[in-house]
Amino acid sequence: MVRGKSARIIAIAGAALAMIGVSGCEQARSVFRDRNDLVADMSPCREHRFEIYFVEGQARLTAPARELIALTAEQMRDCRIERVHVTGLASATGSSAANQRLSEQRAEAVVAAMREEGWPLPGFEVEAMGDEGARTEGGGLAPLRRRTEVFINAARR
Incomplete structure (x- = not known):
């Protein structure tokens, strides 16, 4: 009985974490629309x-x-x-x-x-x-x- 309850709690926690992860990806997608938003300019031609x-x-x-x-x-x-x-x-x-x-x-x-x-x-x-x-x-x-x-x-x- 305890095992079944523990397994259910772990499954629910895992599902919740997966949903948070997916929503985090969606949020990141809305912030960074272009690859250039993510890549720093590494040109030596700067200060x-x-x-x-x-x-x-x-x-x-x-x-x-x-x-x-x-x-x-x-x-x-x-x-x-x-x-x-x-x-x-x-x-x-x-x-x-x-x-x-x-x-x-x-x-x-x-x-x-x-x-x-x-x-x-x-x-x-x-x-x-x-x-x-x-x-x-x-x-x-x-x-x-x-x-x-x-x-x-x-x-x-």
Whole structure:
């Protein structure tokens, strides 16, 4: 008797779940009328950002950094590059003047590598922040400041 009652409850619950699932499909069908509503635009020709990290106290690009620049250049080969902004950063280790120079050298190293890879030249905007912002509000060192940030505005041709 208990088994029969349990089986009936399970069957009713299963039917209810099936009805909810079918109604969910119908609702999804009414929201997404076209496949393009579901598919994200994965074109590389859009706003793009990446970071290049450096060894402490150095402005020399590492092999992985050069690979990233080359890969990004290849991905954006068919794009119209409208703007490239490169910001050099440095940690708070050392003097502010030395960190300013180091952040400038880092930004210039990235721009030089991008030019070597044949980046179309809309002109590069280069900014060096030095150690500005390299300390937290509590006075501690901000992590991972040994980098450049690259911002690209690109559009389809």
